[in-house]
Each structure stands twice: as structure tokens, then as C-alpha cells.
Amino acid sequence: MGSIDAYESAKGRRYRVRWRDPEHQQREKRGFRTKREAELYNATVEVAMMKGTYFEASQSRITVGELAEEWLANKEQALKPSSFSPIRIAWRVYVEPRWAATPIGAIRPSAVEKWIRELSQGKAVTVRVRVGNGGKPRSAGVVLRAVGILAGILDVAVRDGRIAANPARGASNLPRKGTKKRRRYLTNEEVFRFARAVPDDKRSVLVLTLAYTGIRWGEAVALTVNDIDLDRCRLAIHQTATEVDGLIHVGPPKSWEARSVPFPSFLAPRLEALIDGKKGGDLVFPARAGGYLARPDTAWNRQSWWLSALRDAGLEHMTPHDLKHSAASLAVSAGANVKALQRMLGHKSAAMTLDTYADLFEDDLGSVADRLNERVLSESGGTSWSN
Structure with a gap:
């Protein structure tokens, strides 16, 4: 339960809200012109903490690159080298150049969708492509892996309460992988x-x-x-x-x-x-x-x-x-x-x-039907069903 108190400022009386966050740290927000505004803000904080959606705005100033260091270390520990290698490369080539310096709280879904479009068209900034230059369009697999890395890093931010929602999830323009080439089976x-x-x-x-x-x-x-x-x-x-x-x-x-x-x-x-x-x-x-x-x-x-x-x-x-x-x-x-x-x-x-x-x-499905038919005819004396 937060508290509300008044204070005097150069612009007259103002109100502030004080509360303890889920980590029991003292927080406050000042500058409300009326007590009603302060009460409404206090109510939203209490509801967010009850729902588990509370996050501290200052925590969202951390950059993607800062969070990525721990995320990549955890992936390296959990995965085999052959599985981790493409993740490490995709981070270095595609994700880091665009997002490493960006505060997680400043990322918007529209910006992520723009990045997806630019990756698909070969226009996104990478370690090989500078701003204003054109590159080779990236395949659906490459784009999906890059977006998955960004989304995975931001999932951690959501779980830690740094941001309320993951802007890299639910993008409307994710590419679809093409139909797999028909396999060639040797005789x-x-x-x-x-x-x-x-x-x-x-x-x-x-x-x-x-x-x-x-x-x-x-x-x-x-x-x-x-x-x-x-x-x-x-x-x-x-x-x-x-x-x-x-x-x-x-x-x-x-x-x-x-x-x-x-x-x-x-x-x-x-x-x-x-x-x-x-x-x-x-x-x-x-x-x-x-x-x-x-x-x-x-x-x-x-x-x-x-x-x-x-x-x-x-x-x-x-x-x-x-x-x-x-x-x-x-x-x-x-x-x-x-x-x-x-x-x-x-x-x-x-x-x-x-x-x-x-x-x-x-082909086995057809063979099953054939064998079943042979069994039925054998056990029924070779006669067909009739009323």
C-alpha cells in the first residue's frame, strides 16, 4: 500500500506517491498537481504489483547489449557447441549492430517489424552492411533466428520486471520458411x-x-x-x-x-x-x-x-x-x-x-489396407458383406 503526501514547490503545492517495489526498494514519483492524480497513479502501481506486471522505469534503461552478455553465456552453457555457434554468429552479425546500444524500454514493436522487413530485403545494418548501403536479402531461416535471439533476450527482461511486455513477440511480418526440398533416398x-x-x-x-x-x-x-x-x-x-x-x-x-x-x-x-x-x-x-x-x-x-x-x-x-x-x-x-x-x-x-x-x-498405409482386406476375405470365407 503506497502513501501520498503533499509538498511545496516553486510552482505551488504538488503531491508525491511513495511505495515499495517487489524487491522491497523504496520508490517514489513526484509532481502530481492534484491528490486525485496521485491516488490514481498509486492505484495503478498496486494493481500492477498484484498482477505481476509491475516494472520500474529506471530498470528499462539497460541496453540490449548489456542483457545479451548473460543471455549468451547461459545459452552457451545449456547448448552443445554446434548448436550455440549459429546463435553466437547471428547475434554478432545481425542483432548486435542494430540493437546492442538500444535501451530495452525504448524498443517498440513497430521498430522490430521495420528491422524484420529490412533484414528480409537486405537493407538492415549488419557487420557487413552500413547505413544507406544495400546488402543481400536474408533467408527466412536467418531472419527468424535473429528475431528469436532478440526476443529471447527481451523475455528475460520481462521476467525480471524490467519491461511490461516483449516488443519482439507477435510481429505481424515474420517470414515463412519455404517448402522443404524433397529428400533424395538412395536405393x-x-x-x-x-x-x-x-x-x-x-x-x-x-x-x-x-x-x-x-x-x-x-x-x-x-x-x-x-x-x-x-x-x-x-x-x-x-x-x-x-x-x-x-x-x-x-x-x-x-x-x-x-x-x-x-x-x-x-x-x-x-x-x-x-x-x-x-x-x-x-x-x-x-x-x-x-x-x-x-x-x-x-x-x-x-x-x-x-x-x-x-x-x-x-x-x-x-x-x-x-x-x-x-x-x-x-x-x-x-x-x-x-x-x-x-x-x-x-x-x-x-x-x-x-x-x-x-x-x-x-505407402505403408496402402499396404495396411491391402493386408487387412486379405485377412478379412480369408477369415470370412472370401464372401463380401451383404444384408
Whole structure:
């Protein structure tokens, strides 16, 4: 409950309101010409504190850049290096040049929407684009990530009571991501044609492993001899070696959970040949000079063993991750159900697997109907229903 008292000023009698904020700090606002005005202001403060929407105006003078330091540090702690890197880059390139020096209380939704429009058109100020210059229009993914960073920082400001609402949420002109390119699933014949075009046995077996287990590149190159169970045809996936900004970071798999992945028995002798004579902790697919094998360059018009093998095999451009999709396709065609596929690919849920590979199960729906029809006709004596 605030208090109201009068005081004399050079302009005559004025009123002030005094109250304690949620942090029990003494606050006051002066200059009300009538007691009625002071009472109305005091009432709005009390209602805001009861609703949890109270914020102190002086707290909103902090800049986006000042809040970003802690926000980025928390993200870095919570995320893997490969996930944090694009956030750090987007902050430095797109968000920091425009908003770092801006007080959070001065940000208006209209200003955020203008920034979104300028990013999409390539007119926003970035580390590469100065005021008045034109740049390259940014994709929907880039714009959404940049806006998400600003919104995430301002979410913290709202929770701390520095601002009443987040001006970066609910923008009316957010771009939409385009339709994803249809995936290219390799057949068994194409997988082997690709593997045969690879210049050495080690990388040839690596291609087959990626295509028939669905593990990620980082998971594959982090495999050690101890991770391979030749008798049960299983791979123990418990770590990944991911390259971020030219450095290899070794950590837990993407799902943060270890898993056991089956591989077809034809791979067993090939893997056995690779690990013969090695110690338990040795890498299965090491680089030629030792250490973790670097991910091949797959950019257009570049040179790498991966791209050369694709050309020699007569296959279109693809990345190592595309072999994960092929593994899913080959597994489904072999009769794998959704739950088995989820565990094999390391997805968090079967729903995620269905959302990702819904197109692979479309044919299964027709097959289910056909099998159901055969079962009905078989058990009903082959007669159709009639009244």
C-alpha cells in the first residue's frame, strides 16, 4: 500500500506517491498537481504489483547489449557447441549492430517489424552492411533466428520486471520458411555404387555404415573399437565428434542419450577388417594423420573425396546427413516400425520420427489396407458383406 503526501514547490503545492517495489526498494514519483492524480497513479502501481506486471522505469534503461552478455553465456552453457555457434554468429552479425546500444524500454514493436522487413530485403545494418548501403536479402531461416535471439533476450527482461511486455513477440511480418526440398533416398544399388567409388576401404565402409545405420557423421567418426559388437551386430553410440569453427568438440550425442544401433550382418566382416589389430580405445575411422576424421567439404564446385565419389558414381549432390535419410528409407522398406526407427536414428520421440519421415510411411498405409482386406476375405470365407 503506497502513501501520498503533499509538498511545496516553486510552482505551488504538488503531491508525491511513495511505495515499495517487489524487491522491497523504496520508490517514489513526484509532481502530481492534484491528490486525485496521485491516488490514481498509486492505484495503478498496486494493481500492477498484484498482477505481476509491475516494472520500474529506471530498470528499462539497460541496453540490449548489456542483457545479451548473460543471455549468451547461459545459452552457451545449456547448448552443445554446434548448436550455440549459429546463435553466437547471428547475434554478432545481425542483432548486435542494430540493437546492442538500444535501451530495452525504448524498443517498440513497430521498430522490430521495420528491422524484420529490412533484414528480409537486405537493407538492415549488419557487420557487413552500413547505413544507406544495400546488402543481400536474408533467408527466412536467418531472419527468424535473429528475431528469436532478440526476443529471447527481451523475455528475460520481462521476467525480471524490467519491461511490461516483449516488443519482439507477435510481429505481424515474420517470414515463412519455404517448402522443404524433397529428400533424395538412395536405393541399395546406389549406396553400393557410391561406396565402391570411394578411394579407400576405410571411407568406403564409413559410407556403408552411415547409409545402413542412420548414425550421424560425428557419431560415426567418434566410434572406437570398444563400441562395436560384432557378435550382436550393434554399435554403441555414446559420444559425437562435431567440428565447430574448425575445432573438434567431443560430447554426448544430439539427443544427450546413449543408444544401441543395429547394423546389417554384411557389415560385420568389413568392420572387423578395419579394427583388426587395434586397441579398444582406438578410433574405427581415424584421419590419415590420426585423430578424428574431418567432415568432407560438400559445397558446390569444391573438391573433396566425397564429391569426387558422387560424380564417379553418377549420383546427384548430397551431404553425409542425406545418408541418414537413406538409412531411414531402407529401414522402412525392410519392415522397420516407427518406434524401432526412432531408436535407431536417435530421435527424442516417435512423433518426431513420423513428422520427419511422414512420406516414407504413406505407402505403408496402402499396404495396411491391402493386408487387412486379405485377412478379412480369408477369415470370412472370401464372401463380401451383404444384408
